[in-house]
Amino acid sequence: MYHPRPTDAERLGVLDAVFDKGIRHWDTADCYEDNEALIGRWFQCTGKRDQIFLASKFAVTPTGEVRNDAKYVREACDRSLQALGVGHIDLYYCHRMDGVTPIEETVRAMAQLKDEGKIRNAVHRISAVQVEYSPFSLDIEDPDINLLSTCRKLGVAIVAYSPLGRGFLGGQLRSPNDLHPDDVRRGLPRFSKDNFPKNLELVDFFHKMATRHGVSVSTLVLAWLLHQGEDILPIPGSTNPENICLNAKAVNISLTDDEVAEIRAVVDSASTSGGRYPEGGMALLADTPPLKILST
Numbered sequence: 001m002y003h004p005r006p007t008d009a010e011r012l013g014v015l016d017a018v019f020d021k022g023i024r025h026w027d028t029a030d031c032y033e034d035n036e037a038l039i040g041r042w043f044q045c046t047g048k049r050d051q052i053f054l055a056s057k058f059a060v061t062p063t064g065e066v067r068n069d070a071k072y073v074r075e076a077c078d079r080s081l082q083a084l085g086v087g088h089i090d091l092y093y094c095h096r097m098d099g100v101t102p103i104e105e106t107v108r109a110m111a112q113l114k115d116e117g118k119i120r121n122a123v124h125r126i127s128a129v130q131v132e133y134s135p136f137s138l139d140i141e142d143p144d145i146n147l148l149s150t151c152r153k154l155g156v157a158i159v160a161y162s163p164l165g166r167g168f169l170g171g172q173l174r175s176p177n178d179l180h181p182d183d184v185r186r187g188l189p190r191f192s193k194d195n196f197p198k199n200l201e202l203v204d205f206f207h208k209m210a211t212r213h214g215v216s217v218s219t220l221v222l223a224w225l226l227h228q229g230e231d232i233l234p235i236p237g238s239t240n241p242e243n244i245c246l247n248a249k250a251v252n253i254s255l256t257d258d259e260v261a262e263i264r265a266v267v268d269s270a271s272t273s274g275g276r277y278p279e280g281g282m283a284l285l286a287d288t289p290p291l292k293i294l295s296t
Contacts, residue, residue: 003180017241133160171217189274222250
């Protein structure tokens with residue numbers, strides 16, 4: 001969705017580069033255009049499915065509607081398995097809440113898929129929560145939301161999506177004009193003409209510290225996120241093998257306690273301008289209604 005779109009040969013080459021760097025946790029979703037089918041083609045060509053920890057998601061239908069009902073959970077899983085050309089998915093997420101289906105119904109349907117061997121999530125518990133987490137998005141740390149602390153009490157892994165702020169913290173974007181006219185980020189509040197220059201202040205801070213370490217901005221940002229705990233698993237996306245190499249270097253960056261504290265102080269005091277999604281997108285971050293227990 002970030003344009004221009006690479007050719008199929010280039011996209012398969014990206015998967016080759018990811019694999020060659022030893023990155024084995026691959027995250028996709030049925031609504032990421034033809035991404036599942038592309039990964040399926042890579043599996044077919046390489047025969048390396050068993051070396052990948054594969055995660056995918058359901059809920060956003062082909063028409064853009066959101067559904068969490070049991071019938072759709074099964075339909076979506078079967079469709080993803082066919083597109084990926086695999087017998088099972090290692091980690092299966094509910095992508096969004098439809099606001100009308102009790103979460104118990106959705107998880108019960110997922111547990112049935114587990115029993116059938118179609119997914120390998122742990123039974124009777126949530127294995128992972130995927131949530132936006134970056135220096136621009138610290139919502140999960142908010143004590144009023146209480147997500148990070150709850151996950152840690154329950155032993156639930158945090159999979160951090162958009163750890164580089166959708167490319168903002170890559171250090172290469174300096175204005176909305178750097179984005180392709182069809183790039184979906186042009187519609188996101190943080191990338192607007194008014195908010196963009198305000199958010200560059202945090203990027204510039206990371207650039208200075210990255211220069212001190214002799215690494216890229218993205219490498220440093222990912223290193224800092226990894227220092228937040230061993231239960232934090234960032235999943236930066238890229239269509240550029242060179243950027244994948246830079247991102248992978250984050251695991252070898254050692255920050256001192258003073259540096260981690262310095263970054264934390266700046267991040268906590270920074271004022272991020274613009275929301276994560278437009279108003280319509282934020283409306284999809286819905287809660288679920290309570291399960292109705294029928295009396296006998």
